[in-house]
Amino acid sequence: MLFEKRKYPQDYLTDPAYRSGLLTGLVAGLVAGLLLAPRSGKKLRKQIAGALSDQTKNVQDQWDKTKVQAGQTIDNIKTNVSQLADKAQDEFDGYANKADNKADQLADNAKSGVDKLRDTFKAS
CATH class of the missing domain: 1.20.5 (Single alpha-helices involved in coiled-coils or other helix-helix interfaces)
Known part of the structure; x- marks a missing residue:
């Protein structure tokens, strides 16, 4: 069938x-x-072991390069963040100084106004 x-x-x-x-x-x-x-078993095993060793070395080299690059990137990020933080602190300090100066000016104006009022009431 x-x-x-x-x-x-x-x-x-x-x-x-x-x-x-x-x-x-x-x-x-x-x-x-x-x-x-093309080769005896012993030679073939030696060739395979050599190829694996080369590949392992290449992978290890790539890993080492990647670690170095990652470290450099982290350092660059830390530097940039630090610079930005310093810039933000400087701007904050500038605004705080402006606010202090304005508050001092307003306080002086208020004192001057009070002194004028007092002098006006003393004269009358």
């Missing part, structure tokens, strides 16, 4: 044709891999 009833995945493990094909494919893959491999 060309179209048989659908099988469940666990049915394939008990099917002799499937197991035979799986085993044949596995053996053929191993043979092809051994015959066509």
